[in-house]
Amino acid sequence: xxxxxxxxxxxxxxxxxxxxxxxxxxxxxxxxxxxxxxxxxxxxxxxxxxxxxxxxxxxxxxxxxxxxxxxxxxxxxxxxxxxxxxxxxxxxxxxxxxxxxxxxxxxxxxxxxxxxxxxxxxxxxxxxxxxxxxxxxxxx
Numbered sequence: 001x002x003x004x005x006x007x008x009x010x011x012x013x014x015x016x017x018x019x020x021x022x023x024x025x026x027x028x029x030x031x032x033x034x035x036x037x038x039x040x041x042x043x044x045x046x047x048x049x050x051x052x053x054x055x056x057x058x059x060x061x062x063x064x065x066x067x068x069x070x071x072x073x074x075x076x077x078x079x080x081x082x083x084x085x086x087x088x089x090x091x092x093x094x095x096x097x098x099x100x101x102x103x104x105x106x107x108x109x110x111x112x113x114x115x116x117x118x119x120x121x122x123x124x125x126x127x128x129x130x131x132x133x134x135x136x137x138x139x140x
Contacts, residue, residue: 075109
């Protein structure tokens with residue numbers, strides 16, 4: 001599942017200190033238009049636009065929420081999705097009806113979720129999106 005992101009054509013007009021318009025392309029010819037806060041964007045030595053770690057983590061959370069889950073999720077995907085839904089490992093485990101250590105093992109890559117657990121994860125994610133989420137980046 002490859003996901004690419006591009007900056008809107010307004011990139012040429014962007015200046016440090018301004019919020020950055022951004023489009024995240026998702027599978028299935030879908031796109032998510034965003035505005036990245038100015039504090040999360042800098043210019044590198046060559047003048048290229050660079051995203052700071054909070055922006056990258058925030059985009060990862062959004063990608064986890066809005067990308068289709070067609071195969072077994074990676075450990076990183078499970079962790080980022082859980083964080084995007086503002087759940088602890090214990091809270092996610094309770095909703096999927098597994099032990100907290102099972103979620104921890106999925107996130108470390110020492111175990112893989114069952115097909116039933118993946119179906120529940122998709123259902124929980126869909127429910128969270130319907131209710132609405134405030135997706136925040138980590139401090140930093």
